[in-house]
Amino acid sequence: MKVAIYNQLVRAGATRREVLRGAASVAALAATSGMGLGALTRSAAAQADLRAQILQIPGVGKGSPTDADWQKVGELCLAGTKSNVQQGEFAGVELTFMGLNNQNLHNFLFRGFLKPWEAYTGAKINWIDLAQADYNARLQQSIATGTVDFDVIEMGAPFEGDVCGKGLASEMPDWVKQLIDMDDYVTYLKEPVGTWDGKTYRISIDGDCHTFAYRKDYYENAEFAAAWKDGGGEGEWAPPKTWAQVQAHSKFLKGKKDPLTGLDAHGFLDPLKGWGGFGFYFLEDRAAPYAKHPDDKAWLFDADTMKPRVNNPAFVKAIQDVMDIMDTQPADQINADPGTTAFQQFLAGTGGMLTWWGDVGSMARTSDTSVVGDVVGFSILPGADEVYNSKTGAWDKTFNEAPNMAYIGWGVYVMSRVDSDEKRKKAAWSAAAHLGGKDLSLWMAAYPSGFQPYRNSHFDYAEWEQAGYDRAYIEDYLGSNADSYNHPNAAIEPRIPGIFQYYSVAEDELAKIYAGQYKSVQEGADAIAAAWEKITDQIGRDNQVKLYKASLGM
């Protein structure tokens, strides 16, 4: 108990004796509530203090955090580790951690966070840094040739099928579950995500979903509004709620001038080039409200047969939508991948609307890549006025929203090769739990880290405001994330083995469709479906059906 609180209570009239009795009972309560770990017996006030304190390192608007800041945060958040690990307990243990080096974040961030952990526990960590483009291939090839040379891995949920499905991951011990407070995860990150056959494997350190970003200045522009009305545009000149509106606005904006930069205005930015599989998510953004029926959990495949739905009317309509506004895109758009649309176009002031992961919001404000920080607004992905029902084969004329939970975020997993040695196993899980700690995660959500908010406790706007963020902006940006995460009809990524193979081959065919090499969109979509069937057969259809159902919680 903090001296300050004690004094306050005493001043409030309580006798010293009552105060002590009260403190004891709080502790007893905590001990019986199943969370009797040192970290959590600290009073709530102390924790709030800590959270406020780390949010001031280095402080919003004080420039990018450095190695020293990461270490300081890691040091302050070490209470969880100290609660169940003796000082020097892991002396002599060497662990290997494989993760990404994305722009000198990710693994470099972890290095800083884990340095105090290493100093305290006596363990040593060796690092394998991979470029994002190499990550998938390296992981798959390591598994296939039996050269798994790492103990802890930073991995995205889509690969759970490949790793957990093959029994390569270590099951999470109960003490870790309590330490990281898994109940705090947003809805869609709870089971079945992170579990496989009922066993839990994943410590989430990131949440992912696509949201919709638009230029507020476009929609507050009186000229545009007048022209929209004069041109007979349907409805108000306001941020779009459906993809049909996105289409109409994009066509309308063609030939206009951007109010901010004075260059040509553009509407929605479609990334027309693949991105190692990641590009397919952006077609999904458009297709999900047409394809994800609220009564049906499946939307990419038929759950019983793994028959692809990518050539059904919903997806064909989405592809057709892309084709329809291709002439409104900036020049050379056919060579623009999602990285280009987000960082070189939207943040640099080209284009009016964009779908992207949540972090484009924090970047619009904090990154010096951005010129649109003051004029950008957010919402969940647009919906549709009709949704295709795969069961009946007809369109249901109801408004439908289906935010795309693209990639489901990064997690930390421990490999089963540590299981044979209790000390190593504890050390590996302790390190992983440190990175997935509740307080540490708040800092990662607030500062450039490559990770996004993923806990309900991250959406406490007051906390952000105290840290120095602008309340309205934070509500807008975080709100769009929270709405998507907790949406009842969210389109969840299938965590089946080889999911990126499906995406990758789809990108190849989409490139041909966009370049006009197929006679019709349907023909191109059929080609994707055929390629998907081939992959399913190759990987094993029965198994894929089973895992697809499992991943959807069916």
Add this chain to the structure above:
Amino acid sequence: MSAIEEREVIGAQSRTAFVAGRVFIYAALFLWAFVCLFPLYWTVTTSFKTAPNVMQGHIVPWLQFSPDWRGWRSLGLSPDTIFQTSTVREEFLKRFFNSVIASVGASALAIVIGSLAAYGLTRFRYRFFWFRNEDISFFFLSQLILPPVVLALPFLVLYKEFGLLDTRIGLILLYTLMVLPIVIWIMRDQFNSIPVELEEAALVDGLSVWGAFFRIVLPIALPGMVAAFILALVLCWNEYFFAALLTSTDAKTLPVMLASQTGSQGINWWAMAALATAAITPLAVIGIVLERYLIKGMTAGAVK
């Protein structure tokens, strides 16, 4: 017209032709120098830019943008961070030295065994089963043909079994294999262009085959060896694919770090530019140092 006048006219003509030729030569030289240097200039200056400057294509420092140490700071190599601890800089330096060891080691090894093989192939006639000299040369060349990506699994298995994963020796062996064909083919041409009579004379003087090779042939073939060494070095230095596959913590090299500057959060132009600048500097220095050996005839004239 007198003979003298005629000569003068021709002289004047050839002088204008000469001047025109000079002008043309230097114009071409400067044009190509610009083509070579501009992208490099762009890279070097980008390491001092912030994002909006990159986006808007600013070219001239101080005039169009004010230089910023950002790129170098992100590597821990800017004036204000150079004396602080920085995990990124430690990582960079470790990779840098691994790159140096792997590429110099492999290039040197390839030059030694490659030159020997090339000399043998040009001077003697071999027969291994049905393989003759030309087939042997082609055998070496054919090692270069397969796209490296499909060798991923075989080499992963091979290196695992031989304990070569994540070792610099492993990288050196692989890189040697990669540049050996280039060395052999370049050196074959070099040795072919040296008249056999030189060595015959040496043999008559009582030198052994190896003696003639080291004393007579090698000095003449030096420009070719330097050219081959530079090429081998550059290819090894920038090799990315196998470095990403076969190394993890101990033997990792620089190109993987360069590629890491892109990803799902866009690209760190400044950091990538700084890394690219840092990576090209040692090669440029080596180019400057070795350049003089590219010029022939240090000893060739003396022998004749």
Add this chain to the structure above:
Amino acid sequence: MSEQAQAAAPPSGLGASFDFIPERRRRSGRLLVAAASLGLAGAIVFQFLHATGRIPYGFSNWQPLIYVYIAWGVALGAGQVLMRGEDGHRALFVLPAVLFTLALVVFPTLFGFYIAMSDWNLSSLTGQKFNGLDNFWQALADPFYRNALANMVLYVLAVLVEYVVAFALALLLNAQIRARKFFRVVFLLPLMLSPVAVSWMVGKSLMENRYGPIASFARWLGWDNPAFFTSPWIAKLSIMAMDAWTFIPFMMIMLLAGLQAMPRDVVEAAKVDGATPWQGFWQVTFPLMLPVSVTAIVLRIIFKLKLADIIITVTLGGPGGATDSVSSFIYREYRDRSNVGYGTMLAMIYLVLIVVFVTLLLKLAKRFVRSVT
């Protein structure tokens, strides 16, 4: 490699040797090689038995076998000298390279062919399944593969243009110029920039269509809305230009080394004969440079055939496959889709095509060289 295989025909380049080798020495040489080979074979069998779990002792991995192999190589070399005297000395020149290459490529090549004959998707729980030539038939019908092969023909043809530029630059550098050192180093620099950096700094920054300096320059020249990667042909040319920029120095330095090695008296003689520089070039320099040129072009073509990095980063084969190369397609199939069986088969087919093509090229070049000189 057997002993008999080493037997060299009478050497041609340098006068034949007629060493007399006493029978005893010959025998001891044979003994040495035999003993070393036995040792190597024994070590392999021993380790194999251990690795398959049939005998309890052995090394934890195959690494010690490397040293055994090196020792065997040394013994083989010594044996050659003992047995065959001068001829043995000559064999020593080529032996290290051959042994080195064989050691590193035998396993990967055989394993590669084995993979190529199987249905192996790394995500499949059942692992590798032998499927004979199925991959081969599938490859023949694959429109992406055929498209990529067609693109490669164009990419390879671009080498000729690069060769002309590289030759011109080599001649310039070989001429009597000032600041030669400066130009030599500068002309080499593009090769030194890593392909990743080239793709980003040139492909995605300099050629960016709104602000990139090259785009600005194109606008200044009157191209209204410069887009370097939108129309299939311009995209191809852009990729070719970027690749050429990187690799012209590669050919240039080889040609320069060739020019430097050219006997100076021959060139001087041509000048004295009153030939114009143009005639001198075609009658003397060019023919003398042909062997080097063939090497430069062949090596460059082989590098060109592996073109992938720039395409993967800059266009990913787009628009609609117009810039796809075989290597970049295989890259997607093998790495992005983990379809290693099929990907390897694609590469093996490619390998055969290239070997046939390069063999023909060398044959043609040889005839051409002979007819010109």
